[in-house]
Amino acid sequence: MGSSEVILSVKGLTASINGTPILKGVDLEVKAGEIHAIMGRNGSGKSTLSKVLAGHPAYEVTGGEVLFHGEDLLELEPEERARKGVFLAFQYPLEIPGVSNLDFLRASYNARRKEQGLEEVDAFDFDDVVEEKLDVVKMDAAFLNRSVNEGFSGGEKKRNEILQMALLEPSLGILDETDSGLDIDALRTVSEGVNQVANENNAMVLITHYQRLLDYIKPGFVHVMYDGRIIKTGGKELALELEEKGYDWIDEKLAAGVA
């Protein structure tokens, strides 16, 4: 595994919003074929990290570097990052009234294909493409003709996110609390979807609070985020330890200076 390609390399990343520093020096390296989990308390900066990586305009990067396949990611516009294969499954997917889910998926799919030098797909052929991907998340075709996420339940929105990921076949998938708010069946479906997309050429970063997701998707690395930094990295067992002992355990370790 040691020789596989580095997809994402984050070094000393700091970022703030409205002048308030949130990320305080994040280091993270993700290689092809790897699955990482990032855990941590509410407010520790997990969503911020995902949005900064995706290029959300509200955040200001104040220091550090981010390389994506060796290229400076921070130089790129959000849509360019997406086309090159950075995918963010949103913690709160947005509703876009009036825009059909199908049209949206096709625009997005074609934007990615164009970047890859592939031919764009017309509405007719796209039906077949999307049909096949619907199975990945066991989604009903009726959702395609509705407006993007409008009136979708929490679980339906999350499935729609994974459907998009399955279509776009990203190089890096960042899943921000995709498991939150899912019942056990939906959790299984969504996890299986993620497992189908994950392969040795891409990488997944799962942001989660719960060990239960990791029963379905097995991460090779578990990181703990604390006050804008990744303060601890371990294997799967770290997630179990966190679940058992809670985040206070980290606080104590920090106080003792051993984390």
Place this chain on the structure above:
Amino acid sequence: MSASVQTLVNQPYKYGFVTDIETVKIPKGLNEEVVRLISAKKEEPEFMLDFRLKAYRKWLTMAEPDWAALGYPEIDYQDIVYYSAPKAQEKKQSLDEVDPALLETFEKLGLPLSEQKRLTNVAVDAVFDSVSIATTFRADLLKHGVVFCSISEAVKEYPELVQKYLGSVVPVGDNYFSALNAAVFSDGSFVYIPKGVKCPMELSTYFRINSADTGQFERTLIIAEDDSQVSYLEGCTAPMFDTNQLHAAVVELVALENADIKYSTVQNWYAGDENGVGGIYNFVTKRGLCKGKNSKISWTQVETGSAITWKYPGCVLVGDNSVGEFYSVALTNNCQEADTGTKMVHVGKNTRSTIISKGISAGRSSNSYRGLVKIGPNAEGARNYSQCDSMLIGDNAAANTFPYIQVQNPGAKVEHEASTSKIGEDQLFYLMQRGISMEDAVSMMISGFCKDVFNQLPMEFAVEADKLLSLKLEGAVG
């Protein structure tokens, strides 16, 4: 919202050029003499002069309305030119005789009038400042009995029809601007569809204001006899001047038994610059009379231009089972102000009306919907459905909805729905995170928002309208 969304709305106005052409003008100012002079220049019959003078005298007794949610400096009605025509403008027998500069102007506006180039299934009446310079396909249409010509020609050639219907839907004293229009109107289009005829092509009028100090007061009259059908479209542009110009039009539609009139507007007058300097003041009275049983009048408007818009196309549903429709997209940006909506007056039994209004406000603009639904005492079984949606782009734009509902028949059913949404930074980011550019993201959202209205436009124009909105919004988001 950051700067890039703002640049998206601020696309330069493409139609802002001025045609250099010699004109004949009546000097600025308005008095009875000017009214008589306009009528004389147009060699009008006596009844038209009487109509104008009656209107002028009425206008003198009226006051400019101030109830709309609009703020603009007082208009000096003595500082406007009421008649301006390209020199030597006798209406030409053939287009070869029309001044090439005028043909070129319309070609630049995407509206070639010459035989070889013109649109194949759309007949066009081209109005430049105060006069109609050409009407295409006139003879072909006449073979079907359809009259399509300028109103000036109609006054001379079809005086009985004009005398019977002019002012029958919008009476001379209906409002301040309609009275002014009745006194000084210079040109416009006239359409007559005989009994049982389905007009074989789209009819359209293109209005162009060219001179800086000239007001445009056009008058359109469409009459659809029993069992006839017509679809009509108007478009308009004006050069960019840093002074305001007045446009006060009146449109009257008459639908007899089983007749069907569809009237579409794509309004793209110059809107003024980003600081609100210049632009057209658009004060328009449009009304359709569903006179016969089972008749139908449908208004579709896409309002993107003008500094000020004051406009309420309405339907008076007299015939039993008649139908009125109003589909509107009004987009305002920068300092534009729009107060627009409709009036649906239900008189006959089982009359139905539908109102779909979509307001989009960007920049520091203000966009108000004002709609009246009135159900008279005899309108047994009348129904209305209204839906008014507003979309805000950025944090400095305003949207208002003023529905007025007056029901005098207990059996009537009136439904009103309203919503306000916002193109937010997070929605744009979501679409961009899926590889969609900001321009495309905005236009997807706008098209989606306007879909119900665009679907009503004739095909060719629906695409145009969609593009026009995207252009207008270029720079508004970011």
